[in-house]
Amino acid sequence: MSLLAIDNLSLHFGGVRAVEDVSFRVEPQEVFTVIGPNGAGKTSIFNLISRFYDANAGRIAFEGRDITAIAPHEVAQRGIARTFQNVELFEHASVLENLLLGRHVRFRTRLPFELLFTPSVRAEERAHREKVEEVIDFLDLQHYRDTRTGSLPYGVRKVVELGRALASGPKLLLLDEPSSGLNNEETEEMSFWIEDITQELGIAVLMIEHDMALVREVSDRVLAINYGRIIAAGDVESVQAHPEVVRAYLGE
Amino acid sequence: MHVVRKTSYDQDMRLFAHRGVAFWYGVLAIAALLAPLALNTYYLSQLTFVCVYAVAGAGLMLLTGYAGQVSLGHAAFLAAGAYTEAILQAHGIPFVLSLPAAAAVAAALGLAVGIPALRLTGIYLAVATLAFAFIVEEILARWESVTRGNFGIAVDTLAIGSLRFDAEWKFFYLALGVLVATLLAVRNLLRTKTGRALVALRDSTIAAQSLGVHLAWYKTAAFGLSAGLTGLAGALYAHKIAFISPEQFTIMVSVELLVMVVVGGLGSLHGAVFGAAFIVALPQAIVFAKGVLGISGSGQAAVDAGVFGLLLLLFMLYEPQGLYGRWVKVRYYLEVFPFYRRATFRRQKTYARTERLQ
Numbered sequence: 001m002s003l004l005a006i007d008n009l010s011l012h013f014g015g016v017r018a019v020e021d022v023s024f025r026v027e028p029q030e031v032f033t034v035i036g037p038n039g040a041g042k043t044s045i046f047n048l049i050s051r052f053y054d055a056n057a058g059r060i061a062f063e064g065r066d067i068t069a070i071a072p073h074e075v076a077q078r079g080i081a082r083t084f085q086n087v088e089l090f091e092h093a094s095v096l097e098n099l100l101l102g103r104h105v106r107f108r109t110r111l112p113f114e115l116l117f118t119p120s121v122r123a124e125e126r127a128h129r130e131k132v133e134e135v136i137d138f139l140d141l142q143h144y145r146d147t148r149t150g151s152l153p154y155g156v157r158k159v160v161e162l163g164r165a166l167a168s169g170p171k172l173l174l175l176d177e178p179s180s181g182l183n184n185e186e187t188e189e190m191s192f193w194i195e196d197i198t199q200e201l202g203i204a205v206l207m208i209e210h211d212m213a214l215v216r217e218v219s220d221r222v223l224a225i226n227y228g229r230i231i232a233a234g235d236v237e238s239v240q241a242h243p244e245v246v247r248a249y250l251g252e
Numbered sequence: 253m254h255v256v257r258k259t260s261y262d263q264d265m266r267l268f269a270h271r272g273v274a275f276w277y278g279v280l281a282i283a284a285l286l287a288p289l290a291l292n293t294y295y296l297s298q299l300t301f302v303c304v305y306a307v308a309g310a311g312l313m314l315l316t317g318y319a320g321q322v323s324l325g326h327a328a329f330l331a332a333g334a335y336t337e338a339i340l341q342a343h344g345i346p347f348v349l350s351l352p353a354a355a356a357v358a359a360a361l362g363l364a365v366g367i368p369a370l371r372l373t374g375i376y377l378a379v380a381t382l383a384f385a386f387i388v389e390e391i392l393a394r395w396e397s398v399t400r401g402n403f404g405i406a407v408d409t410l411a412i413g414s415l416r417f418d419a420e421w422k423f424f425y426l427a428l429g430v431l432v433a434t435l436l437a438v439r440n441l442l443r444t445k446t447g448r449a450l451v452a453l454r455d456s457t458i459a460a461q462s463l464g465v466h467l468a469w470y471k472t473a474a475f476g477l478s479a480g481l482t483g484l485a486g487a488l489y490a491h492k493i494a495f496i497s498p499e500q501f502t503i504m505v506s507v508e509l510l511v512m513v514v515v516g517g518l519g520s521l522h523g524a525v526f527g528a529a530f531i532v533a534l535p536q537a538i539v540f541a542k543g544v545l546g547i548s549g550s551g552q553a554a555v556d557a558g559v560f561g562l563l564l565l566l567f568m569l570y571e572p573q574g575l576y577g578r579w580v581k582v583r584y585y586l587e588v589f590p591f592y593r594r595a596t597f598r599r600q601k602t603y604a605r606t607e608r609l610q
Contacts, residue, residue, distance in 0.1 A: 050462055076464030088459035092519060093451050096264065101452050105464035107445040111473065114447075117440035122265065125444065129261040168463060 001064055003028045003172055003204050004049070009058030011044055011228075018044040020228040022058070026172065029198050031205045033219040035212075035239070037248055041228040042208040043085060046174050049206075050082055051075050062172070077105045081165035082174035085208075087157045091150030095141060095160050098149055099132040102167030106131075135163045139193065155186045162193065166201075173197060175207035179214050187214055194218045212240070224248070265443055267436075284428055288421035296420050297492075298536070302528045303427035304488045307434045309512050309524030311481030314438055316510070317518040318447065319474035320454025322374065325365070325381030326509045328388035329479040331501035332358040333486025335392065338405045338496055347412050351487050358483020359476045361388075366475025370468050385506055392498040404497030407490045417491070427488055434481055435521060441477075442521075450474055482509075504557070511560055515567050517574025526575040534559065 004026040011019040019041045026032045034042050047053045049060060051072040060068045062078050070078075081102070090098050106128065109121045136142055139159050144152060149160055158181065165173055178194070179187040191214050197203050209215050215222065215236060222239040224232040232242035239245055256263070256270050268274040288296055308330060315321050333354040340350035365384050372380050392399045399405070410417040410426070417423045441447045449470045452460035461467055490496050508531055516527025535556055542555075571578055585592045 052458070052461070071466075072461045073464050073466045076462060082462050084459065084462075088456045088462075090452050090455035090459065092455055093448070097448055097451070101448050101460075101463055101465075104445060104449060104452075109445050111441075111446055114441055114444040115437045117444065121444055122262075125265055126261050129264070133261075164463070 002026060003063060004206065005059075005061040005064075006045075006049075007059045007061075009045070009048060009060065010056045011041075011048055011053055012056045017228045019048065019055075022225065022228070022230055024223055024230070024233065026204055026206050028171075028204050029202055030220040031194060031198055031207065031218045033215050033222045034206070034208050034225065035210070035215060035222060035245075036225040036231075040225045040248075042225065043176060044228075045225075046082065046176055046208065049075070049080065049174060076168055076170075079169070079171035080174065081168045081170035081172075083158075083161045083165050083176055083178065085176040085180065087154070087161050089149040089157055089161055089164070092148060094146050094148055095136075095144045095152075095163075096132065096146060098160055098164050099135055099167045100128060102135075102164035103128045103131060103169075105168060131169070132167055135167045138166070138196070139163045154181050155183065158182060158186075158190075159193075162190075166197070166203075170203060172204045172206060175205060175209075177208055177210065179209060179211045187211060190214070191217045267439060288424060293420045296424055298532055300420070300424045300427045300492060301532045302525075303424070303431040304485050304492055305509075305512065305528035305531055306431050306525045307427075307488065308482045308485035308509060309516065309528045310431075310434050310438050310521060311478045311485065312509050313513050313516075313518075313521060313524040314441075314450070314481070315474050315478035316513055317520070317523065318442065318454060319450040319471065319478075321369070321471065321474060322378045322510075323381040323478070324378045324503070324506050324510065325383075325385035325388075326478075326482050327501040327503065327505035328385040329358040329362060329482035330486040330489060330505065330509075331388055331392060331496075331498075332361050332479075333483030334490035334496050334501070335399060335405070335486075336483070337487035337490045338407045339398065341408060342405070347410060351484065354487035355480045355484040358486065359480030361483075362475040362477075362479020363472055365479070366472040369475065370471055382503065382506070385501075385503060389498055389501055392501065399498075402497060402499075404495055406495050407493070409494075410491045423492065427492075430484065430488060431525075434484065435525075438481075438521060446470070446473070508560070511564050514564060515574050517576030517579075518572075520574075520576045522579070523574050523576040526579070530575060534563075 002025040006025070007023050009019055009022045010017070022041075022045065024032070034045065036042050044053065048055050049067075051067070051070060051074075055068060058068070059066060062080060065078070067075065067078060090101060093101070107124060109124050113121050136145060139162065141156075141159065141163060144156060144160070149157060152160065158178065162175070162178070175194070178190050182190060194205055194207070195218055198205055205218075219236050221234065222236050223230060224239050224242065224245045226244075226248040231244040231248060232239045258264070268277060287299055291299065308326065311329075312323065312326050315323055336354040336357040337350050340353055341347070345353070365381065369377055369380060393401055395401070410423065415422075417426060449460065449465045452463070452465050453467060453470055453474075457467060493500070512527035512531045513524060514527075515530050516525070517523030538555055538559055567574060573580075
């Protein structure tokens with residue numbers, strides 16, 4: 001069974017067909033990349049999976065269960081985490097607090113006990129802190145643990161955002177342009193991490209990416225879309241060579 | 253400069269970062285406990301007001317400073333607490349029951365406001381809460397069978413069993429106790445899941461949602477908790493003033509409460525307390541200044557309002573982190589003297605977000 005199954009998904013804004021009849025499957029532990037020119041509808045697909053948008057037609061299923069109509073905050077509970085194209089960190093909170101927020105859905109503490117900070121609350125804070133420290137070690141963020149994220153360099157913010165998504169213990173990670181705004185070195189590092197995430201942690205990655213070098217390096221399969229429609233799908237080489245894709249990027 | 257060496261995760265959960273901090277809070281606690289010996293009745297009374305306002309400030313800080321929801325209607329919750337306390341006391345309900353009841357009534361009102369407020373943000377939320385405060389004020393004036401309308405209600409001296417809070421120092425200790433308990437509870441909340449979720453709500457609702465933060469639940473909870481604490485302050489306020497009427501809970505009080513958290517410093521509990529001290533001290537300072545400058549005559553209220561507005565404006569322009577922010581800077585300056593650099597606290601411009609969904 002596929003981890004994520006998307007069938008005939010469509011999203012219209014008035015007359016604009018942002019996503020039109022898109023279907024694809026993401027298998028466990030694979031890196032699945034969506035490419036396409038600006039405005040092709042890539043981020044719209046992400047926002048449909050995150051449930052920020054309501055689909056006009058089609059079905060999204062995660063681990064065989066329909067998630068097309070669940071509430072946005074339930075998506076994380078099911079095991080889907082994401083990052084954003086322009087980095088959406090909690091800027092007035094420290095890296096540590098951001099990562100602990102990543103674990104929000106795993107916390108079981110209740111408000112009255114939190115007000116009293118009972119020993120059970122403390123124990124749970126401690127347990128989640130340990131999980132967060134694993135992520136900090138994994139992404140080499142030790143140095144920034146107590147820094148307010150608003151004052152971090154852009155490259156580090158991207159890593160913190162990735163860490164926050166990882167901290168929630170997802171089965172599927174949605175990465176919206178993980179390399180945008182990063183320099184070559186940072187992009188290289190990002191590609192290593194993506195490989196580690198799938199191979200060591202066993203998490204499937206669905207990503208949107210423009211940097212074709214990174215796409216080639218990490219992707220198992222690629223989907224190309226333009227004007228909301230699928231124009232090609234398959235392995236990296238065949239999609240890159242596909243005449244429709246060439247036309248979409250270069251024009252005629 | 254004190255550098256904390258961290259050796260356990262529990263260190264990040266502590267109330268006090270290190271021993272030095274704990275020591276100074278100890279000194280502060282002793283000073284507060286000895287205050288009745290050192291101050292005359294008038295100043296002690298002002299200090300009691302600081303405690304009462306700080307409880308309300310902690311409530312509003314939770315909502316505005318941490319959860320990022322502006323409220324221009326907190327006078328209504330203060331009124332709800334004050335009237336509940338006054339009415340229950342008149343019916344012979346003991347204080348140990350009426351105080352929680354006052355908080356509960358205010359919290360229930362807060363929840364009632366919080367639910368429609370879910371769809372509102374920023375200026376729209378401010379206007380909605382403002383309208384709500386007007387409605388409550390009007391109800392207090394018109395529902396004469398319960399509130400005695402514009403005649404107001406005289407509130408008896410507070411008594412718990414045979415212990416009567418008839419002297420200023422007794423009531424001061426009570427207010428101080430409630431303040432400490434409030435600050436502790438809010439501080440506890442802020443170092444757990446709920447507190448972080450509120451901050452998440454403030455900084456990026458879209459990211460909060462993607463991490464599984466139930467926006468509606470936390471927004472409503474923030475309103476309920478904030479209103480409950482403000483109601484608690486209202487109950488104390490009723491006893492402190494000994495007489496309550498609708499004109500004590502006007503829009504001006506809501507503004508005062510908001511000025512308190514903004515001038516104190518949004519996003520810090522210290523700010524709530526600093527702001528309360530500021531609110532209580534400012535009218536005194538104005539009176540004093542007028543005496544020095546030889547200005548006499550009426551219009552104290554107008555001057556107060558004018559100075560409040562001016563200071564709010566100046567703080568927002570030049571010290572958005574309020575008195576607490578200033579305090580942090582001065583302390584840092586002294587800690588690293590003579591190595592302070594002007595750029596240390598320079599505000600950074602952040603990237604414009606092009607892909608906001610909301």
